[in-house]
Amino acid sequence: MKNNFGYLLKEGIRGIFLHGFMSFAAVCVTVACLLIVGSFSILIYNVNIMVDDLNKTNEILVYVDETLPDAEARSVGTKINTISNVLQAEFVSREDALKSFVEDHQGDEAFSGVDAQDLRHRYVVTLMDNAQMKQTVAELEQIPGVAKINAAYELAEGFTTLQNMLQIVSVAVISVLLVVSLLIISNTVKLAMYDRRDEIAIMKMVGATNAFIRLPFVVEGFTLGMLGAVLAFGAEWLMYDALLANLASIDTLQLFSFVPFKELLLPMIITFTAAGLFVGILGSWTSIRKFMDV
């Protein structure tokens, strides 16, 4: 088997050089496609993190009717918690609210006269799924004793829509590009098989198994795919780091929080390896099937 492995590897690599230009073109197209695939994956990853962060700070303020006695005001919280989408409901008394209000506006004379009795007790509610914010707010409004609700659901919905659209576009782009690289690798391998059709015919004649005949071509497709993946991975890394450096100098407000590439290392390695394997092995396997059945 050791001998055979060496032979298969050698034959596979030989095929690549036999069609130097075609192989070069295949690797280039694969690199280009995988670069875009990788970029979209990174974009989705970052947007998801940003949206999650924003959602975490996207709290709903539920104000309690000021005419309710304190004990009843606190029982409103129990009712809030029975709503299934509510992750957490934190009670903030009017005294606490005033304290943080004053702290926020320290030294501002205009607010020095505010009295706790002017404010309402409130609950700071965070949700499990912000996409459902509108429905949840409607449920919250039904609770007796709730005077007013402050919720920025347009913002939450906007982010969710953006996230969904981006995901759909990405899946479409990624699929198309994977198919493109699949086709070009498949064609390169087909060319290699066409070139060696005499050898294949003789191998079949003397009783080589189909698997044995196929393997060098799978090795060839695999090598092309992995070569494309490795180059694309390196290019992605360099480009992403350059982008972050540029962004840091422009985005002084830190509006965007992109994850450094080092944190993406594992998911990116998995993405590129999977894409390279998929494109390389499937690309050669399909072309071989067609060829062998003739």
Place this chain on the structure above:
Amino acid sequence: MIEFVDVTKSYSVGTHALRGITMQIEDGEFAFLVGPSGSGKSTIIKLITGELKPTSGTVHVNGYSLERIRKREVPYLRRTVGVVFQDFRLIESKTVYDNVAFVMRAVGAKEHQIRERVPYVLELVGLETKSRRHPTELSGGEQQRLAIARALVNNPSTIIADEPTGNLDPARSLEIMNLLQEINKLGTTLLVVTHEMNLVQQFGNRVIAIDEGLVVSDGMEGYRHYEE
């Protein structure tokens, strides 16, 4: 052993290449298969190698039943049957040595086995001094010797040759036939397709004559019938 029982083969409606062939070739035998062009000789060979399936009847080759052989068993059948063609079918980009070594690798032979076996078969066919040449640098007779070495190298129990001398002059043809006789004496079953009767007559072998898809004579005197 090769055994055909009442074998017919139709390519499409109207072309009945074989119309009921029954014959048996024992292990170690040397048989000629003769017949005019279009009589069904190549069809018989394709049935033996599993390239085609019979329309009806049974074909047994070295323990395999060809009428119901599975696709993945075909390679193993083919390892028992070496084939030689009129047009040699050599790989021009490979040396003489590699043309032979290649088919050993194709069935998973180890490198040390290849190093031992290839020089042996090249010597058997008389090409030991030309192992580094390419097929285009060889004469027709030498190319056919190479094809025979290649058919022989995986040690099949049977060798089938389809018009092996069709492209050669009479002297080279005789050499090739003598070589095939020698290989048969080493224990390999030989079935040689030809339509060169004068060549067949120089050997005292069994002759199976077919015409229009039927066996018309079979035996040591078979060719006489065919000539009539």
